[in-house]
Amino acid sequence: MSRVLIVDDEASICWAFGEYLGDLGHEVAVAATAEEGLDLARRQPLDAVVLDVRLPGIDGISAMGAFREHVGAAPIIVITAFGNLDTVIRAMDAGAFDYLVKPFDLDQAAAVVQRALEIGWTIAGASDPALGREPEERPSNRLIGSSAAMQALFKQIALVAATDVPVLITGESGTGKELVARAIHEHGRRRGRTFLPVCLAALSPGLIEGELFGHLRGSFTGANQDRKGLLELAAGGTVLLDEIGDVPLGMQVKLLRAIEHREATPVGDARPRPIDVRFLAATNRPLTELMAAGQFREDLFFRLSVFPIHVPPLRERLDDVPVLAKHFLTMASPRQGQEVSLRDDLIDELTRRPWLGNVRELRNAIERAAIVARGGPVLPEHLPPSIDLHGRGAESSNARGLEEVIARWTENALKEPEAVEPSNEESTLYDQFLAQVEPPMLRTVLRRQGGNKALAAQRIGIHRSTLRQKLRKYGLE
Template sequence: MEHLNIPASPERSLEGWPDWSILIVDDEQGMLNFLVKTLAPRCHFVMSASSAEEGMEWLRGHHVDLVILDISLPGKSGVTWLKELREQGFTGEVILITAFADLETAIEALRAGASDFVLKPFRVPQILNAVKHCHERSRLRRENFVLRRALTPPRAGGPSLVGGSEQISALRKSITRVAPMPSTVLLQGESGTGKELVARELHAQSPRAAHPFVPVNCAAVSPDLIESELFGHARGAFSGATRTREGLFHYAQGGTLFLDEVAELPLAIQATLLRAIEDLKIRPVGSEQLMSVNLRVIAATNRRLSDAVAAGRFRQDLFFRLQVVDLTLPPLRDHKSDIPALVAHFMDQLAPALGVPPLQITDAEMIFLQQYHWPGNVRELRNLIERSLILGSLNVSALYPGESPSPADAGAPTDLHTLEKRHILSVLESVQGDKTQAAQLLGVSRRTLERRVLEWGLPPGSGR
């Protein structure tokens, strides 16, 4: 069994190929030598084996993008082994090659899961074209995965950041300056301030815009699975790993990986993440092979990472690596002058999607909206507009219990903290104390809601 790891030659490599790992399985030494000589200078990693059993040994410990497989092998045939690989969850591309083939054999090969079928003898351009087609198939499959994962992309043609306040204008200028750079970016700001929106805009204005934007909520993934989620794993790497799986670093190739709620990452994975960002190489769980990646990392948190570092919950070296560029998003209470534009934007965006006419907001109602503290920031405002469109009116009395908005009293001084407390308690009452549902309606995390309730001296167990 032969193992080659020859750097790609710049003048001979095709676009995208240097990152690929290829396993060649053929019992003819001359064919192995020919394929290795052809592909090794063009690809990141080339392995060769003379039987299905030897090939399986490589797959157990290495990430492989493409298998070039002879049908006629000693012992287990190429088609039989291919069927087993697909049943075990191998998702890489497979090119079957043979000197003896008819239409029935070709059909059987494709049914077994082959990506392409090449007849011996073949010349260099033929095998290169076959590999190129497989590379394109893999790229399209990766992009489809990313599109399915990104469930809430921004509205096509719509503005990315709404508002003309000094804070939003400054943020917009920072995005324009930072987006073309390859540097890592850290976005800090309260929940609901639009960190993912800014991350998407950084990606859209960057040279990577044509490649995937892959978001991952670090707080939503089990600590036991986060390493596999990010870097992938080999079959048998841990209990339940019945098939090889590629990680999100792989799916973000060429594009941007957005690590939301990065402060929630377990300490155990932070060192691995630091090394991956610095070296742009990853090692799938249970694999012996380092895989090169080409991407930009944008991280976001609603907590001050410096405080997490001081408390020993976050590595200082990773914090410095993520904070090459640090953008802080302002809370809505600091740029309330943008509320009218945001309301109009959400009306235009949500009314057609819900199939209802937009609402007319009176001057008094708008003033009341601008008086409110907005603990859930822009997300809470969006949720209020959506709820109001469904109900058919902007019920300000629900936002401010006990208040009756009118032009006469709309400008009266208001205790914002009292209004916030009344509003949150009103929402809790409307959902029978269900804190999870109330947090969703308010556009804040359940943890933030529980902290507010404790500040007001209510029992920790009040609500669900």
């Protein structure tokens, strides 16, 4: 039996954790403030702590150091209703085992606690005081969102920022891959040095080597003096190799050597020079398909993807659209920084659109709407026409196709005798139909909500207990 302390000022959270973990055989203590929790931690040994961030008095993250003095290496799990990248980074740097955002699914939260108790925890954070400082960010240069997809992204950034391993950032155009790279740099040990994004696709194939590695005087026509490459100029900092999927095969070999051996050989020189940079790479192209076609080296792919991060498209985090739109409208307002509000009809229109251009398209649409509104309230008619790369009829065509599939399935099912005269309740035509359509819908919604059953039930429009029953019924738990 393990002792778990729950520190949260919401009585319902404490009660739910207490009941659930108690049923699993754990002893649970609860506290409404950090001070009360610290008092309990002083008086009895604890195997794990679940700690809210927003608390009366001392906040949870500020109290983590004091808790660590009393609980030693016991895991501390941070929970909050106000998740953003800075909070995740601070929690991870302070040595949090994991990070949960309210409203969380109780099964998922209990599984995190159980895993923490099973494997224990060795403090990995807070060893470098530089990591505890918050970066200076321009308002337009930060990642925004509180959806499950963004919380998962924040956690990945927090985990990898303190390391020096290469990171491969993938995602569609306009999702914010460079912002992810910048966040990794600004929350890491190299934050005080250069962050250098290099768009490889914008460089001529004949110039990429000289730009990256530099050249000696006389190495080619027009080389009138020695020149350092970008990898040397970014010494001590971070280099983002943007559009890595567009690099010619010959250059991929030299990039691989630079990443593997931390050295660069200027054009016209036979002597490699040591370099001290962190490598990040980004692409919107399917590298696995390029490898299969012989257009991208497998060894470079595996070297870059030590820690892969996929940035979700905006259509998979529509809950973030209103807060993103409000942020962009604030930035575009003539009275920049002044609080703005969005009308309900504008939010409805924004969340209805497919946003195939992702966050970039949303930002452009809001900036255009702000100009057309001329300082007044932004209305749906101020937005530019929705962009549909597949044609305006795609949605209705898909609906017709689905209707035809259902009709054919029904015709085939009606040919079976038991569909007309069911032998039992479970074999009715309606039950057979639900068994076909519910599992893929449930899987998709759960995936979109990051496995959070509470949010999935809310999105579907059913009670959480009903969702659990359906998941058990179809073997999806």
